[in-house]
Amino acid sequence: MFKKIFSVFLFLGLLFSFYEINGANLMARGGNNMEIKITSSVFDEGGMIPSKYTCQGEDVSPPLAWTSVPGGTKTLALICDDPDAPMGTWVHWVLFNLPADITDLPERVPPKKILENGAKQGTNDFRKIGYGGPCPPGGTHRYFFKLYALDTELNLEPGTTKAQLLKAMEGHILAQGQLMGKYRR
Secondary structure: OHHHHHHHHHHHHHHHHHHHHHHHHHHHOOOOOEEOEEEOOOOOOOOEOOHHHOOOOOOOOOOEEEEOOOOOOOEEEEEEEEOOOOOOOEEEEEEEEEEOOOOEEOOOOOOOOEOOOOOEEOEOOOOOEOOOOOOOOOOEEEEEEEEEEEOOOOOOOOOOOHHHHHHHHOOOEEEEEEEEEEEEO
């Protein structure tokens, strides 16, 4: 019995050592451990999104800004979704191929397939191009604005869905970050 217990502890110790060494190597190589800091001038992390940016207001995109995009980034991608929707996660915004030197998005990004800076917008779950604001059927929902730094420009067409974007980004994410806001109708 003692030998079995000792063997289990020895195995766990070796496993922990392996994880520690390889985890440190990933960080040293700049694995997906970097975090982009995203902010908005109209709501704080975990704060309430003003109704102007929802279906009860003007339904325009909020201003967003970010820092800590790593070197080697070629483009950025943004996804906004609501995991609290009754029928599963609801996608509010899909945007990709945003130039790496852009550090913010202004309020009221137009619902165009291709923006002036070359970024492309995908289809949200309202079946529209661009941003569709919070519009929960009831209760307080969380809205995650997730920004990804990519090492490539994606060969995708405007109107791409979140699922298609996530698949195309596999293996190309250098860093990511998120800003979460809430809204209650």
